[in-house]
Amino acid sequence: MTTKLFGAAVQRREDPRLLTGQGRYLDDLGPDALAAAFVRSPHAHARVRDIDVSGALDVEGLVAIYTWEDLPERVGRALPLLIPHPALTHGRTAYPLARDVVRHVGEPVVMVVAADRYAAEDACALIEVDYEPLKPVVGIEEAVQGAQLVHEDVPGNVGAHLVQEVAAADGRGARESIETSPHTLAFRLDIERSASMPLEGRGVYARWDGRDLRVYSSTQTSTSVRMAVAAALGLPLPQVEVIAPDVGGGFGVKIVHPWPEEVLVPWAAMTLGREVKWAEDRREHFVSSAHERGQVQYVRVGFDDDGRVLGLDVTILHDHGAYTPYGIIVPIVTSTQLLGPYKPGSYRVEFTAVYTNTVQVTPYRGAGRPQGVFCMERTMDKIARYLGMDRTEVRAANFIRPDEFPYDQGMTFQDGRPLIYDSGNYPEMLRMIKELIGWDTFERRPGLGIGIGCYVEGTGVGPYEGGHVQITSDGRVHVSTGLTSQGQGHETAFAQIAATELGVPIERVSVVTGDTRRFGYAVGTFASRAAVVSGNAIALACRKVREKALRIAADALEADPGDLDIADGIVHVVGAPSAAVPLSTVAVLANPLRYAFDEETAKATQFATAAAPDRPPVAEGEEPGLEGRDYYSPIRSTFAAGMHAAIVETDPDTAEIKVLRYAVVHDCGRLINPMIVEGQIHGGVAQGIGGALYERMVYDQHGQLVNASFMDFLMPYATEIPHVETGHLETPSPLNPLGIKGAGEAGVIPVSAVIASAVEDAEGIEINRMPISPSELFELRMG
Numbered sequence: 001m002t003t004k005l006f007g008a009a010v011q012r013r014e015d016p017r018l019l020t021g022q023g024r025y026l027d028d029l030g031p032d033a034l035a036a037a038f039v040r041s042p043h044a045h046a047r048v049r050d051i052d053v054s055g056a057l058d059v060e061g062l063v064a065i066y067t068w069e070d071l072p073e074r075v076g077r078a079l080p081l082l083i084p085h086p087a088l089t090h091g092r093t094a095y096p097l098a099r100d101v102v103r104h105v106g107e108p109v110v111m112v113v114a115a116d117r118y119a120a121e122d123a124c125a126l127i128e129v130d131y132e133p134l135k136p137v138v139g140i141e142e143a144v145q146g147a148q149l150v151h152e153d154v155p156g157n158v159g160a161h162l163v164q165e166v167a168a169a170d171g172r173g174a175r176e177s178i179e180t181s182p183h184t185l186a187f188r189l190d191i192e193r194s195a196s197m198p199l200e201g202r203g204v205y206a207r208w209d210g211r212d213l214r215v216y217s218s219t220q221t222s223t224s225v226r227m228a229v230a231a232a233l234g235l236p237l238p239q240v241e242v243i244a245p246d247v248g249g250g251f252g253v254k255i256v257h258p259w260p261e262e263v264l265v266p267w268a269a270m271t272l273g274r275e276v277k278w279a280e281d282r283r284e285h286f287v288s289s290a291h292e293r294g295q296v297q298y299v300r301v302g303f304d305d306d307g308r309v310l311g312l313d314v315t316i317l318h319d320h321g322a323y324t325p326y327g328i329i330v331p332i333v334t335s336t337q338l339l340g341p342y343k344p345g346s347y348r349v350e351f352t353a354v355y356t357n358t359v360q361v362t363p364y365r366g367a368g369r370p371q372g373v374f375c376m377e378r379t380m381d382k383i384a385r386y387l388g389m390d391r392t393e394v395r396a397a398n399f400i401r402p403d404e405f406p407y408d409q410g411m412t413f414q415d416g417r418p419l420i421y422d423s424g425n426y427p428e429m430l431r432m433i434k435e436l437i438g439w440d441t442f443e444r445r446p447g448l449g450i451g452i453g454c455y456v457e458g459t460g461v462g463p464y465e466g467g468h469v470q471i472t473s474d475g476r477v478h479v480s481t482g483l484t485s486q487g488q489g490h491e492t493a494f495a496q497i498a499a500t501e502l503g504v505p506i507e508r509v510s511v512v513t514g515d516t517r518r519f520g521y522a523v524g525t526f527a528s529r530a531a532v533v534s535g536n537a538i539a540l541a542c543r544k545v546r547e548k549a550l551r552i553a554a555d556a557l558e559a560d561p562g563d564l565d566i567a568d569g570i571v572h573v574v575g576a577p578s579a580a581v582p583l584s585t586v587a588v589l590a591n592p593l594r595y596a597f598d599e600e601t602a603k604a605t606q607f608a609t610a611a612a613p614d615r616p617p618v619a620e621g622e623e624p625g626l627e628g629r630d631y632y633s634p635i636r637s638t639f640a641a642g643m644h645a646a647i648v649e650t651d652p653d654t655a656e657i658k659v660l661r662y663a664v665v666h667d668c669g670r671l672i673n674p675m676i677v678e679g680q681i682h683g684g685v686a687q688g689i690g691g692a693l694y695e696r697m698v699y700d701q702h703g704q705l706v707n708a709s710f711m712d713f714l715m716p717y718a719t720e721i722p723h724v725e726t727g728h729l730e731t732p733s734p735l736n737p738l739g740i741k742g743a744g745e746a747g748v749i750p751v752s753a754v755i756a757s758a759v760e761d762a763e764g765i766e767i768n769r770m771p772i773s774p775s776e777l778f779e780l781r782m783g
Contacts, residue, residue: 163349417637448762
């Protein structure tokens with residue numbers, strides 16, 4: 001049937017518009033708006049002694065200059081700490097504009113509003129800020145020493161500390177299990193800082209009409225920005241609208257809400273009675289948005305002769321930068337998702353999150369999982385090397401078996417709920433990836449290596465998402481949901497769900513996301529949750545609409561609703577296709593009017609009168625219209641999984657690392673659209689290769705980011721990304737009506753571990769830190 005599209009490789013419906021230049025991004029809006037620019041701190045740590053704006057007052061086109069002292073009390077408050085946690089004993093957030101102290105290069109100090117960005121930047125350059133430089137804290141080691149403090153009231157620079165432990169079946173803890181194991185290993189692993197670098201930076205555009213405020217933001221969380229802006233500006237929520245236009249990539253950096261600019265730009269628009277806009281430039285994005293990844297991990301593991309892990313003890317030091325606006329989600333995810341598809345006999349993990357005078361850390365695609373997978377997969381490789389075993393055999397010895405699901409890892413996940421894996425088949429996935437990459441037939445030679453990495457990804461976290469579905473009198477289906485889109489293919493995947501549930505052609509379905517005028521309550525797009533949570537909400541809303549449509553059509557056709565079906569937008573009696581009524585007519589019947597505004601409505605009204613002249617226009621207690629709204633709240637997270645493998649070649653002279661082949665087997669439950677899932681995986685692999693071989697944030701001892709441009713911050717070209725060979729395994733989730741799991745971050749999560757495994761295989765040299773560059777590999781060769 002043409003309308004049963006769930007699982008079909010439907011072409012992305014948003015692509016023609018975007019590929020032909022018809023996208024509408026933040027900076028395409030408000031061409032006549034005033035422009036904002038910011039004076040940002042050149043120091044990593046300093047007291048702000050004085051701000052002299054007199055030199056900028058004569059700049060032509062200048063409209064206003066604001067410092068923290070100019071802000072009203074509500075606007076000038078410290079920004080909210082979004083996700084509090086008991087272990088976050090010293091959470092700290094920044095002020096919209098610096099108050100007394102700056103704690104990283106790039107922190108905003110002064111906002112300037114002018115007729116255009118040129119004038120605003122000219123004014124910024126003429127403002128003199130008197131700083132008293134303070135010694136910065138740079139790097140994890142310096143932070144844990146505690147000799148200098150990022151925040152004077154945070155002892156030892158420790159923002160959070162958490163220990164979780166799962167004992168063995170005999171009650172022994174991880175450390176005791178390790179001590180009594182036949183074999184033990186201890187080692188240190190390092191992951192350096194990186195950042196997501198979307199094509200489009202952040203941006204905000206606001207206009208105020210004296211009563212209502214409309215804000216456009218390049219955000220992943222439009223409804224949350226709405227709540228935050230309303231609270232900060234003291235406005236009733238119904239007077240604030242927030243719209244995410246087309247967003248040129250998010251990858252996590254646009255989750256935070258509100259950013260300083262999302263409060264300041266709307267406030268300036270209200271204060272000045274003019275439209276105001278700010279669009280981030282690339283250097284601003286480097287030094288004033290958010291980074292991720294930086295961790296040091298100390299691992300001790302005990303295992304038996306077959307490679308089974310009897311005890312695992314991991315201590316993590318996490319660099320949180322200057323502030324913790326998004327809580328400690330990243331290290332929590334690292335510490336829990338580290339376990340992957342394995343069941344160690346006992347496990348203890350301890351993390352300490354420390355402040356440094358560097359850009360704050362919030363989730364970046366993968367959100368702590370790449371670090372955790374690097375830790376566990378390096379551990380598996382080291383066990384195999386120690387025992388002289390095949391690396392896949394060690395993994396197989398530690399897998400959770402298919403008959404053990406649901407499997408309780410005995411820990412608490414990032415959503416505060418038990419870490420229980422819902423479904424999976426890891427042995428079958430291993431068989432598939434070995435076959436796809438040719439593991440057993442791989443011919444080794446110097447400089448050629450093969451690597452593997454396994455992961456489990458918690459997806460579809462709550463608390464909820466909603467969906468609204470309306471069928472109008474032209475037979476079109478209008479779907480809206482509150483979360484936002486940044487390239488995930490929501491317009492296509494959500495339309496496939498609606499088309500399948502309602503039995504309509506996908507061409508007649510439209511989807512709107514990220515517009516609080518259309519849907520006011522949502523959580524946001526992050527954590528591989530959109531398809532799971534919004535997709536199921538839309539399906540539930542569609543089922544409400546379908547039930548109502550069948551009930552109304554049954555009255556018109558004098559049939560039982562149970563005898564009806566919908567196909568190609570027509571409600572018909574099963575087995576008697578001539579007894580039918582279009583959904584467009586049903587929509588008119590659901591909302592009877594005295595007047596016909598078009599030919600379709602006139603025909604439908606005539607049909608209704610002829611078919612059921614005695615039927616009440618609207619049944620008692622029933623709302624008019626053929627529409628429905630529903631929400632989906634997951635019981636707990638669903639757990640997708642995957643295995644990646646790669647073949648790399650290292651140059652004997654230059655130590656350049658080239659990825660020759662890359663293969664992925666992935667399980668995200670039932671596939672809505674396999675082509676979109678593959679696209680997500682391919683993009684994630686490219687991002688992961690960047691993180692494994694190229695990307696790093698390099699700070700000097702003064703807290704200056706020395707590679708804050710695309711001339712110095714390396715990313716892979718398309719020529720450096722191999723074709724990604726993909727296989728799918730579907731183990732439906734029992735936790736939601738559609739049986740789906742998330743896929744958005746899957747491609748990036750294990751890549752560093754896979755590349756490290758392959759380079760180590762090619763070189764015979766232990767790889768304990770990522771990313772790895774040719775110069776670092778050359779140094780390792782030299783000993």
